[in-house]
Amino acid sequence: MTITGLRKLLRSSRIAIHVDGEYRFAVDPSLVLEEQLFVGKTVSEEELASYQLSAQEAKLVHLSLALIARRPRTKVELERYLIARLNQEGMPQEQSYDLVKKIIERLTDKGYIDDRAFSKLYIDSLIKSKYYSPLQIKQKLLQKGIELELANELLSEKYKKVQVDNVIVDLIKKQSRRIKALSKDDKDYTLRLKKYLIKKGFRYSDIEKNL
Known part of the structure; x- marks a missing residue:
């Protein structure tokens, strides 16, 4: 078999290779140089x-x-x-x-x-912008293919610096007005707030001490 054409593709730097008059595939110009491809060169399958x-x-x-x-x-x-x-x-x-x-x-x-670097940035983002609980963050990390051991290690490291209590308090401040508007009274408000925080993945004991 013989290379019968080396033609640059339109809107691309890649080179189309034709063998025995037929188009076969396209390659980067660097491969043409590395393999010393030229019209007339004999090649095997x-x-x-x-x-x-x-x-x-x-x-x-x-x-x-x-x-x-x-x-x-x-x-x-x-x-x-x-x-x-x-x-x-x-x-x-x-x-x-x-x-x-x-x-x-x-x-x-x-x-x-870099899964470690990615996870650190992702954890920070979910805490700051979404007020996610550790459980929710772990689930998100696992969905993205982060290994469980790494997820646990980084979350443990993070929550030594950022207290879960602080995240809960910030989330209550953010959602308080909306939940109050839906509540009949203080008891209903507290119940709705607890349900919301539990749904977000926070532990009941952490919720209780911040209400």
Whole structure:
């Protein structure tokens, strides 16, 4: 088989590779230089498969970085995204898992993925803007793929500095007027407030001492 065309794609820096007159796939210009690809070069099917896999990896790295640029992602979030993408493109499952694992390791090594740093920022955000309880925050972290051990460690560390009582008091101040407007009397108000705080995931003993 012979490379019969190397053409730059419109609106992209990628290079389309044509073999024996037919389009096969597109690669980054760096791969063309690294593999010394040129029109007239003879290539095997195995070599083409290797080039295509390298091109797929480079493309997914670019997509991952664009995703992370919008907001930080956990390792599991990115894994889910990449595997879903490769499934849509029809890549065999075993091959897609291997490729995604390689990409995740690469991005982790370079510091683009850091579950510990992500979790610390996420915990701060949920406490300050949402007034979430430790239980709610833990559930949110687990949903994003953070390991239970890490979630417990960081929450324990955080609540040594930020007292649960302070979060409850701030939340009561924020919600007091709304709940009072719905209440018939003081007893009903207290009951509604307790139900609200329990639903938010705070322990009953912590709620009681702050009412």
